[in-house]
Amino acid sequence: MMRDDFKQSTINLLANRVGWKCSNPGCRRTTRGAGTESTDVINIGVAAHITAAAKGGPRYDNNMTSQERRSYENGIWLCQSCSKLIDSDVQRYSVDKLKKWKEISEQMAVLELETGTEGGYTTDREIIKFLVCCFDRPAFRDPICQEGRMEDFDKAIEDTIIALNTGILRTRDGNILRKSEGKSAISNDEWREKLNVIGDMLSALRRRLKIAKAAGAYSTYGEGEVMYCFSDRQLGEWFDSTREEILKILSSICEDMGMSGLRFPRNKYRW
Numbered sequence: 001m002m003r004d005d006f007k008q009s010t011i012n013l014l015a016n017r018v019g020w021k022c023s024n025p026g027c028r029r030t031t032r033g034a035g036t037e038s039t040d041v042i043n044i045g046v047a048a049h050i051t052a053a054a055k056g057g058p059r060y061d062n063n064m065t066s067q068e069r070r071s072y073e074n075g076i077w078l079c080q081s082c083s084k085l086i087d088s089d090v091q092r093y094s095v096d097k098l099k100k101w102k103e104i105s106e107q108m109a110v111l112e113l114e115t116g117t118e119g120g121y122t123t124d125r126e127i128i129k130f131l132v133c134c135f136d137r138p139a140f141r142d143p144i145c146q147e148g149r150m151e152d153f154d155k156a157i158e159d160t161i162i163a164l165n166t167g168i169l170r171t172r173d174g175n176i177l178r179k180s181e182g183k184s185a186i187s188n189d190e191w192r193e194k195l196n197v198i199g200d201m202l203s204a205l206r207r208r209l210k211i212a213k214a215a216g217a218y219s220t221y222g223e224g225e226v227m228y229c230f231s232d233r234q235l236g237e238w239f240d241s242t243r244e245e246i247l248k249i250l251s252s253i254c255e256d257m258g259m260s261g262l263r264f265p266r267n268k269y270r271w
């Protein structure tokens with residue numbers, strides 16, 4: 001069978017442009033190092049095809065020419081285990097996703113060159129992990145109509161905004177629970193922009209709640225343990241879908257990083 005293999009110069013270019021590290025942003029494993037003999041180099045990297053080199057292979061694209069299939073554009077540098085991973089589930093590891101990985105990894109390699117550190121990525125990953133923890137709370141899980149006290153809900157959203165901006169998550173009694181960096185420390189432009197959008201949406205939730213209160217969109221009943229009744233159904237749905245949208249955006253960042261760190265289901269707010 002005919003295979004459109006890469007030329008050695010293309011393989012070297014793919015590896016060099018990502019600093020000889022695996023291009024899965026969640027992996028970034030170093031793929032070469034010294035072997036036993038003084039002249040030996042160990043290489044565990046693979047120049048993988050984004051769309052397969054031969055008919056019937058993963059993500060094979062019939063519309064591409066041989067030349068396109070063996071071009072730099074169609075390759076991605078990966079470690080051996082990630083190269084197996086991407087072929088095991090072509091739905092999950094689509095052409096678009098692999099191209100995104102490659103782009104991110106090349107950006108990271110340049111950033112590491114410019115800053116002289118390899119910390120850029122670790123930091124991004126750590127901040128995102130911290131934020132996933134911040135959003136893993138009842139205020140993002142329960143439908144608004146099941147919310148106990150609106151004041152508590154409002155406070156939870158406010159705390160999340162503070163965590164997003166400063167990297168500090170506080171407990172209800174004001175103690176600092178965890179500390180990271182704020183979203184402005186994220187080095188990846190696209191992820192930072194997504195977090196900015198999340199910040200805007202969180203602020204919108206708080207502003208809208210204030211208006212809802214003034215307009216009497218929810219009422220309270222009971223004594224002692226006061227209950228809240230959300231009478232404006234459409235508005236209630238807006239609160240629920242806006243929070244779902246926030247989680248979706250956060251999930252998409254996790255997916256870009258190859259992280260499965262989101263513990264809450266994404267389609268929680270179906271009705």
Ligand SMILES: [Zn+2]
Pocket residue numbers: 022023024027028029078079080081082083
């Ligand atoms: Zn890898």
